[in-house]
Amino acid sequence: MSEGRVLLVEDEPALARGLSDTLRAQGFDVHIAGDGQHGLDMAASVKPDLILLDIMLPKVNGFDVCRTLRGQGIDVPIVMLTAKGQEEDIILGLNLGADDYITKPFRTGELIARAKALLRRRGADRAAQRFGNCEIDMTARRVLRDGTPVDLTAREFALLAYFASRPGRALARDTILNAVWGASVFVTPRSIDRCVATLRSKVEPDPHNPIYIQTIREIGYRFEPTGSVPS
Numbered sequence: 751m752s753e754g755r756v757l758l759v760e761d762e763p764a765l766a767r768g769l770s771d772t773l774r775a776q777g778f779d780v781h782i783a784g785d786g787q788h789g790l791d792m793a794a795s796v797k798p799d800l801i802l803l804d805i806m807l808p809k810v811n812g813f814d815v816c817r818t819l820r821g822q823g824i825d826v827p828i829v830m831l832t833a834k835g836q837e838e839d840i841i842l843g844l845n846l847g848a849d850d851y852i853t854k855p856f857r858t859g860e861l862i863a864r865a866k867a868l869l870r871r872r873g874a875d876r877a878a879q880r881f882g883n884c885e886i887d888m889t890a891r892r893v894l895r896d897g898t899p900v901d902l903t904a905r906e907f908a909l910l911a912y913f914a915s916r917p918g919r920a921l922a923r924d925t926i927l928n929a930v931w932g933a934s935v936f937v938t939p940r941s942i943d944r945c946v947a948t949l950r951s952k953v954e955p956d957p958h959n960p961i962y963i964q965t966i967r968e969i970g971y972r973f974e975p976t977g978s979v980p981s
Contacts (some may be wrong), residue, residue, distance in 0.1 A: 753869070754799035754869045755779045755781070756773055756782065757806055759810055760831065763784075764874060766782050787809040798963070799827075799975075800827050800829070801826055803816060805831065812830060813842060816843060820847035831847045832854065836853075841922045846875065849919045870918065875920065881976070892927075893952075901952070917975050919972065920970065921971050923971075927942060949963065961977035961978075962975065
């Protein structure tokens, strides 16, 4: 049984072959595009479950591919393949709609873990309403911990609900700000960090060593309802 259909958009033939062989050995059905335009065409025809997308591509770069796919309403998970240490590229990709990123050079085990985690996300929406000993009641806009209501501010609840609706995804601070605070509100990214800190104190078993609301250094946060690390 196939783990899922993966579209790999990568212009380095050796890397593309190596990645495709690794993914196929793990049970994935892999399709390869060697440039951005071919990637856009194949995304429409192949209908992949996951896209691994390099940034530096001929014809159409990875940023524009991601922007175009999201503009077309294609919500398939996208993992950006980025150069090591290029935080500005990572943040731009996430703000354009990418779900996660992995930096080159990377370990194949990490890539497989990322791919499987994002494929699980499609069926994880219900599970994300429960994490650990907490349950999110979206209708009543409240959170229960061991059956007892948790005293959350409206902003804290909105932030947790946003995280829970995007389990396993890397979320840049600017993206979170726009979604939870609104683009018209003048606040800094540090406002997120303060809100996350108070939220962790109310829902994490150990707020100083969080397992659900995980920090991505220099980027933002990732919500893991199972308390597991995807890499």
